[in-house]
Amino acid sequence: MHKPKNIFLIGLMGTGKTTVGRQLSRKLKMDFYDSDRVIEERTGADIPLIFEKEGETGFRTREAAIIDELTQKKNIVLATGGGAILNAENRNHLVNRGTVFYLKSNLKTLLERTSKDKNRPLLHANEPVESILKRLLEQRGPLYEETADYIIETANNSIHSVIQAIIKHLE
Numbered sequence: 807m808h809k810p811k812n813i814f815l816i817g818l819m820g821t822g823k824t825t826v827g828r829q830l831s832r833k834l835k836m837d838f839y840d841s842d843r844v845i846e847e848r849t850g851a852d853i854p855l856i857f858e859k860e861g862e863t864g865f866r867t868r869e870a871a872i873i874d875e876l877t878q879k880k881n882i883v884l885a886t887g888g889g890a891i892l893n894a895e896n897r898n899h900l901v902n903r904g905t906v907f908y909l910k911s912n913l914k915t916l917l918e919r920t921s922k923d924k925n926r927p928l929l930h931a932n933e934p935v936e937s938i939l940k941r942l943l944e945q946r947g948p949l950y951e952e953t954a955d956y957i958i959e960t961a962n963n964s965i966h967s968v969i970q971a972i973i974k975h976l977e
C-alpha cells in the first residue's frame with residue numbers, strides 16, 4: 807500500500823522544521839501546519855504558558871490529540887514539535903500516514919539556533935542549554951532515526967538544498 811501523500815518533519819528544536827516546512831509546502835502547493843502553532847491557536851495560550859499551567863504532561867496530551875488530528879489530513883506538510891516522537895502512538899500515526907523526514911543537525915548548530923530562544927520551556931531549566939540539548943539529542947536521536955523514512959542533514963546545508971533533498975526523495 808502506498809503511503810498518503812503527506813510530508814511530516816521531525817527533529818530537535820532548531821533544526822529548521824518550520825522554515826523548511828513552510829517553504830516546501832509553497833513549492834509543492836500543499837497546506838502547511840505546525841503542530842505547536844495549532845496547539846497555541848486551539849488553547850489560546852502560548853507554549854511557555856501551557857507548560858507553566860499544565861506541565862509537560864498536559865502539553866504532551868494536547869500534542870498527541872493534535873498530531874492524531876493533523877496526520878489524518880491529506881496533502882499536507884506538517885512540522886512537528888521536537889518531542890512529538892516521544893509518544894509511541896504519535897510515532898505510529900506519523901509512520902502510517904505520510905513520509906517522515908528527520909531534519910538532523912549537530913549540537914553546535916542547534917546551540918547557535920536556540921541560544922536566544924524564549925519560547926522553548928525545556929531549554930529554560932537550571933542547566934546550561936548545551937547540556938540539555940546534548941541530552942535530548944542522545945535520548946531522542948534513536949527515536950528520530952527509527953521513525954524517519956529519510957534523514958536530511960540540515961547543519962551545513964541551505965534551506966534551499968534541504969528542500970531539494972526532500973523533493974528528490976519523494977520522486
Ligand code: S3P
Binds near residue numbers: 853928
Ligand atoms: C519541544 C519542542 C518545541 C515545543 C515544545 C517542546 C521538545 O517544538 O513542542 O517546546 O520537547 O523538544 P520545536 O521543536 O518546534 O521547537
